[in-house]
Amino acid sequence: MITNFILAPILMHMFTAIVLLFFWQKVLVQKIISIVGNSIAFLLCLRMFEMTMSNGYLTLQLGSWQAPFGITFIADTLSAIMVLLTALVSLAVGIYSTASLNESRIRFGYFFIFHFLVMGLLGAFLTGDIFNLYVWFEVVIISSFILLTVGGKKRQMEGAIKYVTMNMLGSVIFLTAIGILYGITGTLNIADLALKVAQVENTGLVTVTSLLFFVAFGIKSAVFPLYFWLPSAYHTPPSAIAAIFGGLLTKMGVYAMLRVFTVIFQPDYFTLVLFSVIAILTLLTGALGTINKKSIRRVLSYLIVCHIGFFIAGMGLNTEWAFVAIVFYLIHDVIVKSNVFMISGVIVKMRETVDMTRLGSLLKDYPKFSFVAALVLFSLVGIPPLSGFWPKILLFQETFKQENYLLLAALIIASFVTLFVIVRIWSEAFWKESPKPITEEIDHFESFPFSGKIALIAPIVGLAFVSLYIGLSANSFMKLSEKAAYEMKNPEIYIENVLGAKQ
């Protein structure tokens, strides 16, 4: 179905960003505009998701230039899921940041950059053109540089410089890979590439190019040897920024990998083995990194790395059920990861630190908040009725069926370490007696006005309910993931929808 509506969420965020520019120095007006813009964009994304579910693919040839010459925008089930998740998380983080950020940061144009970042994410999920994908990646990266460095202290700059360097390198490799691909096929449209790459006789060159894409997206999604920038960059910025980074930015790399390795390249034996090896190493190193960390934020950063391994493991299996597990895990992971970072931000507001050894007795002082936090933290582990359980068990089953025991072992170890670490956060920060008496000066949270408290807590509770809902009605989410996985395993439908039935 050809429709302009596919661009509506992107344009809504762009429009919000532009309107925000008019109110550069007015903090309160910016907050209101941002919340309104986010809400409308969320409703548009919901409508788009519904349209994709009822009509199948949505496509748009930008500026009436027909594919493969112009830029195509296309939404399949996977894109629609990602767009809806982005909208949900950006709404939650947008509300959260109105209270959690200080005024000087907002005066630096925080909301403008925030909406620009979300616009880039949505564009990356919806585009059907590999070069356009690169452009959206750049939009996201430049916005994230600014968010990371604004108001930079020395510690923050160190992480930001690693982040900038690694992502620049990733962009260069990405662009090189696009160049080679254009050289051997003469096209940039993803659907058209799928047809042309299949006809290229030099399969070695195709494999090398596909691995260049893997390295480029691997840097962005932080897989095994390339992840070191992430833990040093993600624990320094304010938690609202870390929430949107932790939830969505690495998943953009995963999404691009899924798109490229299902539509353009069909992975051969060598690539699959490589995926499995990388997955095992990512799972183990990420898990090991969490164990000796004292700061909650650092633990969570390493957990991002560890859980990226689940996606790569699914890609290494390359079966339809593995893809079902990946998509389901993606839904769970985006919501829960951004939520845990927001929770860590509230803890900072309560106790001025995220160092586990100096925290304590949160359960006694804030029982309701602690209950919600427990719900979210244990969703991350995947205690049965909560959201993480179903995709993990699905992935375990599929790995067992494919007799990839080494991978299975790594997955189980990673899951157990996650459990161990989360239990430790729970017992250290929430349960145990506080090592020093809590004075009133530290407790910023109590000094917030009522609306500020609502803005901090409501997004966390909302996302916690969403993850609870995912766990409890896993059946419908399973059906959704199956639909997405079916489309990923049958790229012909995608190609037909972009290029028309003339093939």
Place this chain on the structure above:
Amino acid sequence: MEKNRNNERLDRTILRTSTNYLLPLLILFSIFLLIRGHYLSGGGFVGGLVASIAFVLHSFAYSPYQTVKMFAIKPFFVIPTGLIICFLSGLLPVLLGYPFMSVVWFADSVVVIGALGSALIFDIGVYMVVIGVVLTILFTISENT
């Protein structure tokens, strides 16, 4: 020392006099570029650069403070205005039922300019964004030195 200062004043006089003539000429030329572009299509970006060069020249000859005074609004606010114009020019074909960013041509051609399409509106937006960005950067730097 005294001689140097005299020289400086002399230099400024030449620069100021020529700027008075060059400023309107450069802006006229930038509007010509905006409408003509490189090879017949619109040239919002080059046009914007030439126009901002005109203002840069003015700020060299006089002072950045006096250049800012020529604007009724802060140059910063030219950026979102231009962006809004670009945005609306993309949205115009959507209202008529075409894909986003398609070029819509008006039925009658205008005297002197010729056929008029939504691409020109987009270019005017780009023109304003470029002027806004260049001048904002320039004035921010000169304020701080």
